């Protein structure tokens with residue numbers, strides 16, 4: 001030992017590295033320092049071990065050890081044939097797998113579902129991996145193009161017109177409802193006490209409606225002309241493409257800088273044309289599979305993906321609306337959020353499925369699945385709004401002021417400065433809502449939509465497979481599927497959180 | 507150095523019933539450096555925040571480089587493009603790198619191509635002596651560095667006037683100097699500056715005029731020499747005796 005207390009010290013031989021004492025590292029160290037280092041911890045360790053023993057062991061026994069792995073029908077899964085107390089009956093899942101994935105989707109058309117899923121994966125995976133380039137194009141394809149293609153793939157059917165016809169149709173519908181409202185008022189004015197007033201208002205509304213119908217007449221006339229020709233889709237397509245490209249060109253800055261906008265417009269329309277041609281949309285497209293035939297995992301995924309993708313923008317819009325300085329927008333947002341948060345999802349689904357048709361005008365029907373989709377999107381949107389609001393509240397006022405002082409408009413400040421920070425703060429909450437949405441999709445089975453769980457329950461009634469363990473096997477299987485998706489989302493959100501919050505680490 | 511680039515006339519502002527700014531008249535000539543001081547709550551921040559319309563006001567008019575800003579706040583965007591602002595709490599955008607902080611506004615407000623905006627930003631980052639930190643996030647820098655980035659960020663928009671609201675009062679003493687040095691450099695290049703600060707050394711060295719405010723009004727305005735050597739108003743004397751100890 002050298003004497004360090006004396007005033008000068010110079011080390012002569014450097015110390016070599018020694019392994020840490022066995023007692024503090026490795027398994028023994030862990031056991032000593034973490035599991036058995038105090039009486040409470042000893043007790044907790046024992047309780048934990050017992051819990052694991054009583055949950056893991058029976059699960060493994062049921063799912064693996066005592067399971068039956070092959071067979072043609074229920075007889076294989078009966079104890080008297082197998083010779084032991086049977087756990088999971090996997091051949092049942094195997095036999096029912098198509099039903100669990102596709103529902104009653106016609107067998108010959110199931111390739112369409114597979115193709116859609118494949119497309120979704122091919123577009124989604126690169127979007128999720130931050131290193132890959134062209135995120136803008138990728139996101140555009142996934143969020144805008146994919147839903148349309150998926151609709152025509154899964155549902156089938158074709159188109160009769162394009163942008164121009166649709167615009168004309170929408171305007172006509174809008175105008176018709178104005179005129180209708182006016183006529184209703186006129187009808188009421190005959191019996192009401194404030195008749196003259198109603199009459200004047202009604203006349204005014206009808207007048208406005210008629211004026212609009214004259215205004216849009218050129219458009220509807222053109223539409224009718226186009227529909228008269230044999231090539232209505234392509235003619236309409238060409239006109240729409242020309243108009244939109246021109247607008248893009250002008251908005252993009254005209255001759256000087258509009259070239260890029262023009263090029264991307266044309267590229268988009270060429271891509272649309274290719275899709276129309278490939279899927280034969282101009283000649284009626286694929287055969288129609290109505291949504292009441294859809295089922296299983298397909299419905300679960302359609303409902304949850306649409307719900308997830310649409311609820312976030314809805315939530316952001318509502319959260320911004322709630323903080324708006326314009327009273328009308330603020331009150332609407334608050335009322336909307338509180339309404340949807342105040343009713344249970346089951347009520348929403350029931351309302352959307354059974355009551356909504358009573359309120360809509362007679363000739364206006366909305367598909368059952370779409371109604372459920374809208375209900376779920378709005379419901380989750382209201383929750384997401386509150387999550388986003390929490391994030392917005394965490395952004396200091398100085399951020400907005402600094403952006404304003406640099407000359408950024410409200411929209412740019414919000415989309416470039418405030419929202420990116422606010423959303424980062426609340427990623428865990430957002431994903432939490434996504435996960436609960438994913439599981440809540442199973443509620444659609446009470447409004448006659450057969451999601452994964454619904455299809456599963458339907459399959460229980462098949463006498464060919466009724467054994468004591470059928471139901472347990474089915475639920476175990478569904479549980480595993482749900483867990484894989486939810487756990488995946490949870491892990492991915494952790495990854496995103498860590499990545500996006502790199503700036504908070506010093 | 508003759509025509510006023512900022513002209514404030516008859517400015518009055520109320521927070522509810524509270525009269526924060528009372529009949530403010532102030533002219534700032536091109537290239538002039540004005541230091542505004544005064545006790546806490548006297549309305550200094552409010553005054554300079556009115557100049558780039560971060561605060562609205564009820565009476566009077568502010569003309570910045572020929573653009574009039576009245577109580578109806580019409581030409582906000584045009585005025586904000588002329589005026590750069592540096593805040594006490596830096597207010598850098600924490601989710602963006604230093605470089606992105608400096609290119610955001612040129613790209614999105616002035617529609618400058620990204621590459622040009624980055625070149626300009628690097629030029630200004632060099633001027634505030636932190637070009638090598640361009641890819642760091644603000645949270646990874648010291649307060650003094652952050653404030654210098656904030657100055658660079660404001661300069662990238664080529665403002666004709668720079669406003670500083672107590673730029674050094676959130677800084678540790680050893681970082682105050684680096685920020686003040688940057689501001690002195692800026693002054694030497696001829697930038698028009700309105701600076702709210704209690705750094706009297708800076709006022710003596712750089713200011714053309716010192717404006718003393720209390721209770722929402724301008725009490726005294728004078729050249730630094732006169733202001734410090736022979737303050738006229740009793741409140742100015744009291745304030746100076748407190749601040750200079």
Ligand SMILES: Nc1ncnc2c1ncn2[C@@H]1O[C@H](COP(=O)(O)OP(=O)(O)OP(=O)(O)O)[C@@H](O)[C@H]1O
Pocket residue numbers: 521524526544545546547548549550551552553
């Ligand atoms: N949003 C507001 N609503 C009501 N009163 C306010 C508001 N902002 C500031 N005030 C009041 O206006 C007065 C002037 O505030 P201002 O921030 O301009 O003072 P200051 O001179 O910058 O003070 P300091 O040196 O503390 O920064 C203060 O009395 C303050 O309480």
Ligand SMILES: [Mg+2]
Pocket residue numbers: 550551552671672
């Ligand atoms: Mg202040």
